[in-house]
Amino acid sequence: xxxxxxxxxxxxxxxxxxxxxxxxxxxxxxxxxxxxxxxxxxxxxxxxxxxxxxxxxxxxxxxxxxxxxxxxxxxxxxxxxxxxxxxxxxxxxxxxxxxxxxxxxxxxxxxxxxxxxxxxxxxxxxxxxxxxxxxxx
Amino acid sequence: xxxxxxxxxxxxxxxxxxxxxxxxxxxxxxxxxxxxxxxxxxxxxxxxxxxxxxxxxxxxxxxxxxxxxxxxxxxxxxxxxxxxxxxxxxxxxxxxxxxxxxxxxxxxxxxxxxxxxxxxxxxxxxxxxxxxxxxxx
Numbered sequence: 001x002x003x004x005x006x007x008x009x010x011x012x013x014x015x016x017x018x019x020x021x022x023x024x025x026x027x028x029x030x031x032x033x034x035x036x037x038x039x040x041x042x043x044x045x046x047x048x049x050x051x052x053x054x055x056x057x058x059x060x061x062x063x064x065x066x067x068x069x070x071x072x073x074x075x076x077x078x079x080x081x082x083x084x085x086x087x088x089x090x091x092x093x094x095x096x097x098x099x100x101x102x103x104x105x106x107x108x109x110x111x112x113x114x115x116x117x118x119x120x121x122x123x124x125x126x127x128x129x130x131x132x133x134x135x136x137x
Numbered sequence: 138x139x140x141x142x143x144x145x146x147x148x149x150x151x152x153x154x155x156x157x158x159x160x161x162x163x164x165x166x167x168x169x170x171x172x173x174x175x176x177x178x179x180x181x182x183x184x185x186x187x188x189x190x191x192x193x194x195x196x197x198x199x200x201x202x203x204x205x206x207x208x209x210x211x212x213x214x215x216x217x218x219x220x221x222x223x224x225x226x227x228x229x230x231x232x233x234x235x236x237x238x239x240x241x242x243x244x245x246x247x248x249x250x251x252x253x254x255x256x257x258x259x260x261x262x263x264x265x266x267x268x269x270x271x272x273x274x
Contacts, residue, residue, distance in 0.1 A: 011146065075263075
């Protein structure tokens, strides 16, 4: 069977990462942008912040949704979201790339479909015939 | 029982929203920033984009993680993420506020703990005694 949805969202927990890498705000921004590009996403904008005394928070807005990261260098932990729309982008490529670059020894993931087409049809009063992700910015 | 985690993440599906509202990029940005403030979060930065021919994508980076939204006005659908850390912020207040402002007739949510403390301890080689969300920017 196939379930149609507008997007897919991977919630990833990265444990025992390289603590220096996940405290380097420039490096993390570069890795997230590279991850988006490798997944075949189109980067629209990125916003990254260094926290005091530790940690990086950042978002890459892509044409096909977003990638985010929040890191706790003192715990070796990073929380990563990879949310993409459409068939042209593969968030798992971004996941594998980041896992390698952050040197995460252990990862866990949940994948959640977002915008399930049957539910959109079920829960609205409109009659939709063409429910899909449309490329364009 | 209590499960300790660094953060909590609500994945929300908003169906049958007001189509004009979810196509108004200035309004959506204002609502997301207001939602963050009402939830007692500290806004660090926001990035919003209008898509062609329809739709808004946006992120509010907060000191305590992030809020994001992606809208499909032509389907009345919005995909919302509310990810907060620490005990001082309540993402459900942001959820209720946005549900009202977007005039969503039907919503569905999943709440996922992020950075579960027992797992961070289990999956690392370090001995951590003090694993919690630390305020500071």
